[in-house]
Amino acid sequence: MNNPVEEIREGLMEAMGRITSFWGFSRIMGQLYGLLYLSPNPLTLDEMSESLAISKGNVSINIRALERWSMVKAVWVKGDRKDYYEAETDFWKIVKGVLREREKKEFDLALDSVGKLLRKSVETQKTAKSAEAAFAIERLKKLEDFIQTMDKLVGVLMTLEDIKRNLFGLTKKK
Amino acid sequence: MNNPVEEIREGLMEAMGRITSFWGFSRIMGQLYGLLYLSPNPLTLDEMSESLAISKGNVSINIRALERWSMVKAVWVKGDRKDYYEAETDFWKIVKGVLREREKKEFDLALDSVGKLLRKSVETQKTAKSAEAAFAIERLKKLEDFIQTMDKLVGVLMTLEDIKRNLFGLTKKK
DNA sequence: TGATACGTTTAGAAAGTTCTAAACGTTAGA
DNA sequence: TCTAACGTTTAGAACTTTCTAAACGTATCA
DSSP states (O other): OOOHHHHHHHHHHHHHHHHHHHTTSOHHHHHHHHHHHTOSSOEEHHHHHHHHTOOHHHHHHHHHHHHHTTSEEEEOOTTOOSOEEEEOOOHHHHHHHHIIIIIHHHHHHHHHHHHHHHHHHHHHHHHSOOHHHHHHHHHHHHHHHHHHHHHHHHHHHHHOSOHHHHHHHHHSOO | OOOHHHHHHHHHHHHHHHHHHHTTSOHHHHHHHHHHHTOSSOEEHHHHHHHHTOOHHHHHHHHHHHHHTTSEEEEOOTTOOSOEEEEOOOHHHHHHHHIIIIIHHHHHHHHHHHHHHHHHHHHHHHHSOOHHHHHHHHHHHHHHHHHHHHHHHHHHHHHOSOHHHHHHHHHSOO
16 A cells, blocks of 8 residues: 555546546446556456455446456466456557447437438428428538538548547648 | 427437437436527527426526536527527537537546656656556556547647538548 | 516435445356 | 355445425516
8 A cells, every 4th residue: 555556556546437437437447447557467356346445246347348348358367267357458449449339329329310300300391381390400401410520520530540640640731 | 299390399309318418418408409409489498497397497507507518598588587598509619619628628637647647657666666667657658648649639629610621621632 | 665577596305326245156176 | 066266146225416396586567
């Protein structure tokens, strides 16, 4: 506890907890990730449970969530039947995964909903013209256009081979 | 209720509720926004309270949050002492505001935390060399670099005059 | 003035979420 | 086969968030 590296690890756990919480994951996911990220060796459920002072069940659930999002991976340690985990250190890979699995889906869903409403409005306008329906059509079109652009933006980010190089290359004039 | 435009409005309220909830705002903020976005006239607290079937106090709190984020604006209606609200329809403006007020701050904070931890690690390493500290330094540097890049990316998006035109201009070859 | 029509604040109810401890099922080795 | 060491699931406790109804303060108009 008075070990300076221990203090640093705790600092990162706190910071990562903040970050995951902000991005809509559980705080404990971040704390676990922070712990693993600064551990030279992979850790077991029990070790993590102890480090964070939370129940083993809680670690189990959160470590599986981290695994689901490819933020940590299980590694096999010869001669031990416990499961060991280590942090995925390729952040771009993690970001791309989250964009693909979560953000992209959300945009697609939004696009779908608004598209349906727009078609419904146009249908309504055909049978019974009204200023109200015309107004709705105009606004929904604008919204659809916006979501489409955001959707494309996410799509581009998702497929870039190296976000860093590519994105910052592009912001400079040739 | 059987009015088709009414149905469309309800559809958008639902969709916008989903969206704001996903992005870490309250669901009701989205529903209010959806309602206002498809209303040809600005609406009062009581009208919104009625449309969403929620208490006036709840509308009051959520409409002020929307105002804070520049998603709606209050308009003055001559001869009426009630407050009227209408939707801000410039989505790029809203996105930029949120990036500036919320996302940017979060990145800066993360950068700050990690920077501090990194400096502390280097300090530790000076007085008492250890493989553990060296490992921490290496990993923290990598993390700092990543956050810095994301931070810059947000900064670029934030200041672009027209995100749509600029970003998609850049993804095409010349 | 007083009465009324507002938006805001608040105390506590309701709903939702996250956590733990214990029960559980499975595997491995004696 | 029995026992012990695992990770997972679960029931309910603890905590957090969100909502309402009512009280409140202020401005308006008679």
